[in-house]
Structures are given as C-alpha cells and as structure tokens.
Amino acid sequence: MITVENLTKSFQGVSALNGVTLDVEAGTVLGVVGPSGAGKSTLARCVALLERPDSGAIRVDGTDITSLDGSALRAARRQIGVVPQGDSLLRQRTAAGNIALPLESAGVPGPQRRTRVGELLDLVGLTDKAAAYPDQLSGGQRQRIAVARALAANPSVLLADEPTSALDPETTGSVLTVLDRARAELGVTVLVVTHDMNVVRKICDDVAVLEQGRVVEHGKVLDLVGNPVSRTSSALLPAVDLNPINESSYDRVADVVLVGFAAVGALLPEAAHRFGVELNIVGGGLTRLGETPVARFRLGLNGERSDSALEWIGEAGGAVQRSLKGPQGVAA
Structure with a gap:
C-alpha cells in the first residue's frame, strides 16, 4: 500500500x-x-x-x-x-x-x-x-x-x-x-x-x-x-445533450447513471413495467470502464407514477439527477 x-x-x-x-x-x-x-x-x-x-x-x-x-x-x-x-x-x-x-x-x-x-x-x-x-x-x-x-x-x-x-x-x-x-x-x-x-x-x-x-x-x-x-x-461518461423541444414532451426528465451488466440491461424496462409509465431514452449513451458497462442516459417519462419510477431506480442502485422540466416539476 x-x-x-x-x-x-x-x-x-x-x-x-x-x-x-x-x-x-x-x-x-x-x-x-x-x-x-x-x-x-x-x-x-x-x-x-x-x-x-x-x-x-x-x-x-x-x-x-x-x-x-x-x-x-x-x-x-x-x-x-x-x-x-x-x-x-x-x-x-x-x-x-x-x-x-x-x-x-x-x-x-x-x-x-x-x-x-x-x-x-x-x-x-x-x-x-x-x-x-x-x-x-x-x-x-x-x-x-x-x-x-x-x-x-x-x-x-x-x-x-x-x-x-x-x-x-x-x-x-x-x-x-x-x-x-x-x-x-x-x-x-x-x-x-x-x-x-x-x-x-x-x-x-x-x-x-x-x-x-x-x-x-x-x-x-x-x-x-x-x-x-x-x-x-463528466470526463468519462457519454455526454448528454440538452434538447428543450424533446423535454417539453414529457412529464418528467432525468439523467441517470447505471453501473454494471444487470443495471444497464434490466433496470429501466423493469421500472417502466413496475410503475406503468412510458420511459424513453432521449440522450446519452454507453461506455465501458474496464470490463464494466456504464450508461449515462437522459430519460423522458410520461405517466402519473413517473416520480415513483425514478425513486425506485435510485433505490435499485442507479444515480438519478432530476430536471426541473415537466408539469410535475420539482427537483429531487
């Protein structure tokens, strides 16, 4: 050491x-x-x-x-x-x-x-x-x-x-x-x-x-x-471009970071199914850190339980940064 x-x-x-x-x-x-x-x-x-x-x-x-x-x-x-x-x-x-x-x-x-x-x-x-x-x-x-x-x-x-x-x-x-x-x-x-x-x-x-x-x-x-x-x-993960026109189409917009095979492959579909929301990837991308896949995505969500879906993604290990955009509009 x-x-x-x-x-x-x-x-x-x-x-x-x-x-x-x-x-x-x-x-x-x-x-x-x-x-x-x-x-x-x-x-x-x-x-x-x-x-x-x-x-x-x-x-x-x-x-x-x-x-x-x-x-x-x-x-x-x-x-x-x-x-x-x-x-x-x-x-x-x-x-x-x-x-x-x-x-x-x-x-x-x-x-x-x-x-x-x-x-x-x-x-x-x-x-x-x-x-x-x-x-x-x-x-x-x-x-x-x-x-x-x-x-x-x-x-x-x-x-x-x-x-x-x-x-x-x-x-x-x-x-x-x-x-x-x-x-x-x-x-x-x-x-x-x-x-x-x-x-x-x-x-x-x-x-x-x-x-x-x-x-x-x-x-x-x-x-x-x-x-x-x-x-x-900021230096290692894919950039997420801000697109105000796309953001205005969603109830909630958030940036998420997902680390590992399970998180990258399954966490977002599971959140959409579990909370009955429409979830779209509107920016970002995938990279690898060593052998580990890591994603940074900008998500657009529609549905009454969009906030609950984002909270669950955070509890399941994703890092979630919410936007002020959207009619549900508070940052968390």
Missing part, C-alpha cells in the same frame, strides 16, 4: 505540490490526471524518490521512504519501477539488453538474468524482438520494452509517466494491456500519470484529479462516475 501525506514541493518559489494526500491500495491501478502544470509528474517523481519533497511523508507498506538514505534508500528505490516519459531505451543495446540493464547493475548472475529477461519479454508479448535494437522497433514496442525494464527487479510499485503519449489508439491499447497484466499477474501497484482519460477508462481502478498542486477529487472510478457532478463522471 502507498500512502502520501501532506506532500509539498516547490521549485524556485513556485508551488508544484500543495498538501497532496492519497491512499493507493496494493495491487490496484491509480490514474493521476489533471491539466498541464497540475503537479502530476512532480508527484510521480517524488513517489519514485527522483525528487525529494519539501515536506510530508510517502509510505510504502508502512515505511516512510522520504526518511531513508544510503543503502536503505537504494533498496527502497529498487522496489519502485519507473517508466519515464518519452523514449528512454539505450540505442546501443538490444531489447533484451535494455531489460537486463537493472539486473546487471544489481549484480544478478547471467543465467538468472536471462531467465528473468525471457519472462518479461513473454509478459509484454515481444519474445520475437529480443535481439532487435530500439530503432528497429515501433514506438509502442519500445514503450513495452521500457515497461519490462522497469519490472526487471521485481518492484512492488510501478510508476508510468504519460506512457501512451504520441501513440496511436491500437498501440496505446497494447501498452495499457501490459500495464494491466503487470497488476494482474505480478501483483504490482501501478500509478499512471496521464492526460488521456481513455487510460483511466480502460485500466484504472482509482483516479486522483490534481489541479494547481492539490487533489480535488480522489476515489474509485466506479464510485465517482455515480456522482453526476464529479469531474470524473
């Missing part, structure tokens, strides 16, 4: 981090998002001990790593793998040679090095590229080798700073699959710094939103999308 407590960091009098506090459960993927200059990369560099914070604590499995020095600090750094932003491979080394580099530095014997490199090439799906040099690899392949290199020393934490920047969608998917496999198969806790909310949509369990060096939102992705006013919900 990673715990960040009241972390601060300034550069030449300009605050980059201002009291950042986070908890990251072991074996999860946390997406750190926010606008440029929000402090995302600074936070990652502090957690990786590449920068010393001005104050605060960073605890990994209960140990405050900011208080370490000497051999204890070096040992702690080996537990944190880092995938730097941009192309970081050494051009004079093959793919296998790049992965082996941390193992050579740690004095791991040759046979063990070769075994470990082989395992990691298999993990990232590039066994056939072991002898290729970086300039013979695509951008996505180079990034997957960089992930393998960061995993070479069996770290408990993996930090990836903008791992999909400048990659096309298909290549991005292959890199994200590797990060997800690192979590699922190796039990690594992954922190991904990104500006791309598709990264959060595809692999993140939790998300932390930074603005001006502060955490303004933090929690499990599936919990946050259920809050219609959260930043995460």
Whole structure:
C-alpha cells in the first residue's frame, strides 16, 4: 500500500505540490490526471524518490521512504519501477539488453538474468524482438520494452509517466494491456500519470484529479462516475445533450447513471413495467470502464407514477439527477 501525506514541493518559489494526500491500495491501478502544470509528474517523481519533497511523508507498506538514505534508500528505490516519459531505451543495446540493464547493475548472475529477461519479454508479448535494437522497433514496442525494464527487479510499485503519449489508439491499447497484466499477474501497484482519460477508462481502478498542486477529487472510478457532478463522471461518461423541444414532451426528465451488466440491461424496462409509465431514452449513451458497462442516459417519462419510477431506480442502485422540466416539476 502507498500512502502520501501532506506532500509539498516547490521549485524556485513556485508551488508544484500543495498538501497532496492519497491512499493507493496494493495491487490496484491509480490514474493521476489533471491539466498541464497540475503537479502530476512532480508527484510521480517524488513517489519514485527522483525528487525529494519539501515536506510530508510517502509510505510504502508502512515505511516512510522520504526518511531513508544510503543503502536503505537504494533498496527502497529498487522496489519502485519507473517508466519515464518519452523514449528512454539505450540505442546501443538490444531489447533484451535494455531489460537486463537493472539486473546487471544489481549484480544478478547471467543465467538468472536471462531467465528473468525471457519472462518479461513473454509478459509484454515481444519474445520475437529480443535481439532487435530500439530503432528497429515501433514506438509502442519500445514503450513495452521500457515497461519490462522497469519490472526487471521485481518492484512492488510501478510508476508510468504519460506512457501512451504520441501513440496511436491500437498501440496505446497494447501498452495499457501490459500495464494491466503487470497488476494482474505480478501483483504490482501501478500509478499512471496521464492526460488521456481513455487510460483511466480502460485500466484504472482509482483516479486522483490534481489541479494547481492539490487533489480535488480522489476515489474509485466506479464510485465517482455515480456522482453526476464529479469531474470524473463528466470526463468519462457519454455526454448528454440538452434538447428543450424533446423535454417539453414529457412529464418528467432525468439523467441517470447505471453501473454494471444487470443495471444497464434490466433496470429501466423493469421500472417502466413496475410503475406503468412510458420511459424513453432521449440522450446519452454507453461506455465501458474496464470490463464494466456504464450508461449515462437522459430519460423522458410520461405517466402519473413517473416520480415513483425514478425513486425506485435510485433505490435499485442507479444515480438519478432530476430536471426541473415537466408539469410535475420539482427537483429531487
């Protein structure tokens, strides 16, 4: 588990981090998002001990790593793998040679090095590229080798700073699959710094939103999308366009968020049948967060029990935000 407590960091009098506090459960993927200059990369560099914070604590499995020095600090750094932003491979080394580099530095014997490199090439799906040099690899392949290199020393934490920047969608998917496999198969806790909310949509369990060096939102992705006013919900879910002409045709209009196969597939038809109302989807759409289907719909309802139908949807697990439109017209 990673715990960040009241972390601060300034550069030449300009605050980059201002009291950042986070908890990251072991074996999860946390997406750190926010606008440029929000402090995302600074936070990652502090957690990786590449920068010393001005104050605060960073605890990994209960140990405050900011208080370490000497051999204890070096040992702690080996537990944190880092995938730097941009192309970081050494051009004079093959793919296998790049992965082996941390193992050579740690004095791991040759046979063990070769075994470990082989395992990691298999993990990232590039066994056939072991002898290729970086300039013979695509951008996505180079990034997957960089992930393998960061995993070479069996770290408990993996930090990836903008791992999909400048990659096309298909290549991005292959890199994200590797990060997800690192979590699922190796039990690594992954922190991904990104500006791309598709990264959060595809692999993140939790998300932390930074603005001006502060955490303004933090929690499990599936919990946050259920809050219609959260930043995460706005960024990840399908947009709902306001159409006053359509809204005037209904007794009640409401926006709902439905999470999970059962809710998305059955909740709305059940509400219409149970309360004898006409229920139409007039906006919104479906997406997936990891393997979980999530819908945000604008609903138009007609019928005397429209309010009761919406209340039941809320009680059954849907997040309901009612509109003031319609002759029944009170917000709930």
